[in-house]
Amino acid sequence: MRDLQTLHRILQELDGQGYGGYKRLKGMYDLGDFRLSVDHVQVDPYAPPSKVRAIFTREALALPPGSADSREQRIAAADFLARGFLAAVTARQRGAGGSPRSSRAAPRGRWGHDSGADESRAITAYPCGQEVIERSTVVISGEHVEVRFEVGLPAAGRRVKGRSADRILTKALPEVLLSSLAPGHRDDDALIAHVELYLDQLALRDSLAERDLVAFVGDGAILPRRSGDSALPLERGAVPFESPQSLRVAVDLPSGRRVTGMGVPSGITVIVGGGYHGKSTLLAALSGGVYPHIGGDGREWVLTREDAVAIRAEDGRAVTGVDISPFITGLPTGVDTRAFTTTNASGSTSQAANLVEALETGTSAVLIDEDTSATNFMIRDDRMKRLIPAHKEPITPFVDRVEPMLTQTGVSTVLVAGGSGAFFDVADHVIAMESYQPRDVTREARQIAADTPLADESGTSGVNAREVPPFRARTPRIVQRNSLAPASKSKGSRARGRTEIQVGREHIDLSAVSQLVDPGQTTAIAHVIDQVGAGSGGNVALEQLASEVISRLEREGLDTLGRHAGHPGYLAAPRRQELHGAINRYRGLRLANDGDEEPAS
Incomplete structure (x- = not known):
C-alpha cells in the first residue's frame, strides 16, 4: 500500500x-x-x-x-x-x-x-x-x-x-x-433515529399479513407530492391523512412508539371519489409503500406488503409464453392463450399478462388504477353485453375475475374506480376519498349494488357467467440462458436511467414498471441479466432465477454484481418483482417451449 x-x-x-x-x-x-x-x-x-x-x-x-x-x-x-x-x-x-x-x-x-x-x-x-x-x-x-x-x-x-x-x-x-x-x-442522534425509524417500518410492514391487512396508512401522513415528476412532499396546502374510525388500527412498534392509521384489509378494496380528490394519490402512496421512506417524506408510515405489485395496461410490450387464459381465451384465430407470445401486445392483452406475471412472482396483492387500465379488460357494461354476447367476446373482464382470483389464489386487490360502480358487487370494502380524506362507504356501496343490480345478456342479475379457465398452478416458464446473451451483444447490458435497459440491440422499456424507483435498481438488473446469460448452468425457471438472485444479493451484497474490482458502481437492490418484470419485457427472451405468436390485427 x-x-x-x-x-x-x-x-x-x-x-x-x-x-x-x-x-x-x-x-x-x-x-x-x-x-x-x-x-x-x-x-x-x-x-x-x-x-x-x-x-x-x-x-x-x-x-x-x-x-x-x-x-x-x-x-x-x-x-x-x-x-x-x-x-x-x-x-x-x-x-x-x-x-x-x-x-x-x-x-x-x-x-x-x-x-x-x-x-x-x-x-x-x-x-x-x-x-x-x-x-x-x-x-x-x-x-x-x-x-x-x-x-x-x-x-x-x-x-x-x-x-x-x-x-x-x-x-x-x-x-x-x-x-x-x-x-x-x-449528527448521531439523527443517525440513531434514522435506524430506529427504518426498523419500526420493517416491523410494521412485516406484521401486515398476520393482521390480515394489505397496507397501512398512518394518521397525519402527507400523500400528495409537489408535482407529477417530484417525489418530494407537498408543503403548502397538503391535507394530513386521517383514518376513518371503522378502519383505524393501532400498532405498537419495537422502539416503543405506537402509530395509528387506516388498515387496508385483505380481500377486494375499491377506492372511489370525485376527480382530484386523492384516489390515485392514495394508490400511488400504497404502491410506493413496498419501500420504507425517510423521515419527513410524509409517507414514512405508509407501508404495503413487500410483494405487492402495481398493474397497468402497457400497449406494445412483448409477452413470451404467458398463460393469459384466465382472462383471454377462445380467440377467433384459434391461438392457444395458455402459452401466449406476442411482440406487440394490446392494452387488454398486456394488462392480462402483467397480472399473470405478478401472480408468478408470488405476490399477495395487486394495485390497479382504472385511469391506467384498458377499459375492455376491466369491465363490460350491460349494453355491450347485449350487443356482443359472451361467446363472441374472448376477454373476460376483470370485474368477473377479481373474486375468483381472490378465492383461488389468495391474492388481494386494491382498485381505484372513478367512473364505474361495476365493482361494488364484488368489493369487500369501499373507501371514498373526499378532499384527500378517506371515508368508509362500504355499506352505501352495497346498498346501491342491491338497488341497481347488473344484468347480463340473458337478463338475469349478476355478472357475466361465461366459463373460463380457473387460476391454476402454472407450469414454470423455462428461460433459455443464451437468449439473455445475444450474438449482437458486444458490450455488457446497461441501464439508461431508471426506465430502460439495453441488451445488445434490444431495449427493455421499463417505463410502466412504476415500483422501480431508483436508477441503481435498473443498473443492478442489467448486471443480473449479463450474469445469468453468461452462466454455465442449463436453462432455468424464471421464478427460480429471480428467487436465487435476490437471495444471493441479500446474502452476499450488491458488490457481487460489480464489473470493476473493489468498486461495483452505483447499484441499488431491486425486488424480485421488478427483476422478473424486466426479463419478461425483453423482446429477445426465449423459453424452452415457446408459445404461439399473436396474429397481426
Missing part, C-alpha cells in the same frame, strides 16, 4: 503528461484518516469519471452502539451516511457557485475543458431518493465502512492537470468525507 507522499509525488510527476498517465493512480493509498482506493481510472477526459472508494475502520468512525449490528441496521446506517456525504458534496458545489453534480444524469466529460474544470465539482456523490433501500454507495462490514463515489480527474485539453488533481484527492476529498462522516461532525 502506498502513502500520502507517494500520491503527492505521482500527481506532481503526471502534471502536463498525456491523460493516459492517470492510470498510474490505480491502487490503494493510506491517507491517515482513511484509505483511498482508486479502482477504475477514466480513459480520457470525456469518459465517465473514475471510480474511487474511501475506506474507514469502524473504530475510526465510532458509529453509535446498536446502530450497525444487524443487516437491517447496517442498511439504514449506510443510507444515513450516504445522505450525509451527498449533502456535503452538494453544499461544496453550491458554495463554489456551481450547480450540484450529484445526479447520475450529470453531463459526462465535463472535466476536459479548462473553463469547466472546477475542483469543487470534481467529486460526484451518488443520488439517494426518498426510499430507504440497500445501495452500493456506502457499505458497512464487520470492520470497515466504505464510501463509494466518482472523481472527474481534471485535464487541460488532453493533458493531466496533476496539481489540480492533487488538491482534489488530498485536500477537497478528505474535507468533504470528514465533515460529513467523522465523529463530532455527524
Whole structure:
C-alpha cells in the first residue's frame, strides 16, 4: 500500500503528461484518516469519471452502539451516511457557485475543458431518493465502512492537470468525507433515529399479513407530492391523512412508539371519489409503500406488503409464453392463450399478462388504477353485453375475475374506480376519498349494488357467467440462458436511467414498471441479466432465477454484481418483482417451449 507522499509525488510527476498517465493512480493509498482506493481510472477526459472508494475502520468512525449490528441496521446506517456525504458534496458545489453534480444524469466529460474544470465539482456523490433501500454507495462490514463515489480527474485539453488533481484527492476529498462522516461532525442522534425509524417500518410492514391487512396508512401522513415528476412532499396546502374510525388500527412498534392509521384489509378494496380528490394519490402512496421512506417524506408510515405489485395496461410490450387464459381465451384465430407470445401486445392483452406475471412472482396483492387500465379488460357494461354476447367476446373482464382470483389464489386487490360502480358487487370494502380524506362507504356501496343490480345478456342479475379457465398452478416458464446473451451483444447490458435497459440491440422499456424507483435498481438488473446469460448452468425457471438472485444479493451484497474490482458502481437492490418484470419485457427472451405468436390485427 502506498502513502500520502507517494500520491503527492505521482500527481506532481503526471502534471502536463498525456491523460493516459492517470492510470498510474490505480491502487490503494493510506491517507491517515482513511484509505483511498482508486479502482477504475477514466480513459480520457470525456469518459465517465473514475471510480474511487474511501475506506474507514469502524473504530475510526465510532458509529453509535446498536446502530450497525444487524443487516437491517447496517442498511439504514449506510443510507444515513450516504445522505450525509451527498449533502456535503452538494453544499461544496453550491458554495463554489456551481450547480450540484450529484445526479447520475450529470453531463459526462465535463472535466476536459479548462473553463469547466472546477475542483469543487470534481467529486460526484451518488443520488439517494426518498426510499430507504440497500445501495452500493456506502457499505458497512464487520470492520470497515466504505464510501463509494466518482472523481472527474481534471485535464487541460488532453493533458493531466496533476496539481489540480492533487488538491482534489488530498485536500477537497478528505474535507468533504470528514465533515460529513467523522465523529463530532455527524449528527448521531439523527443517525440513531434514522435506524430506529427504518426498523419500526420493517416491523410494521412485516406484521401486515398476520393482521390480515394489505397496507397501512398512518394518521397525519402527507400523500400528495409537489408535482407529477417530484417525489418530494407537498408543503403548502397538503391535507394530513386521517383514518376513518371503522378502519383505524393501532400498532405498537419495537422502539416503543405506537402509530395509528387506516388498515387496508385483505380481500377486494375499491377506492372511489370525485376527480382530484386523492384516489390515485392514495394508490400511488400504497404502491410506493413496498419501500420504507425517510423521515419527513410524509409517507414514512405508509407501508404495503413487500410483494405487492402495481398493474397497468402497457400497449406494445412483448409477452413470451404467458398463460393469459384466465382472462383471454377462445380467440377467433384459434391461438392457444395458455402459452401466449406476442411482440406487440394490446392494452387488454398486456394488462392480462402483467397480472399473470405478478401472480408468478408470488405476490399477495395487486394495485390497479382504472385511469391506467384498458377499459375492455376491466369491465363490460350491460349494453355491450347485449350487443356482443359472451361467446363472441374472448376477454373476460376483470370485474368477473377479481373474486375468483381472490378465492383461488389468495391474492388481494386494491382498485381505484372513478367512473364505474361495476365493482361494488364484488368489493369487500369501499373507501371514498373526499378532499384527500378517506371515508368508509362500504355499506352505501352495497346498498346501491342491491338497488341497481347488473344484468347480463340473458337478463338475469349478476355478472357475466361465461366459463373460463380457473387460476391454476402454472407450469414454470423455462428461460433459455443464451437468449439473455445475444450474438449482437458486444458490450455488457446497461441501464439508461431508471426506465430502460439495453441488451445488445434490444431495449427493455421499463417505463410502466412504476415500483422501480431508483436508477441503481435498473443498473443492478442489467448486471443480473449479463450474469445469468453468461452462466454455465442449463436453462432455468424464471421464478427460480429471480428467487436465487435476490437471495444471493441479500446474502452476499450488491458488490457481487460489480464489473470493476473493489468498486461495483452505483447499484441499488431491486425486488424480485421488478427483476422478473424486466426479463419478461425483453423482446429477445426465449423459453424452452415457446408459445404461439399473436396474429397481426
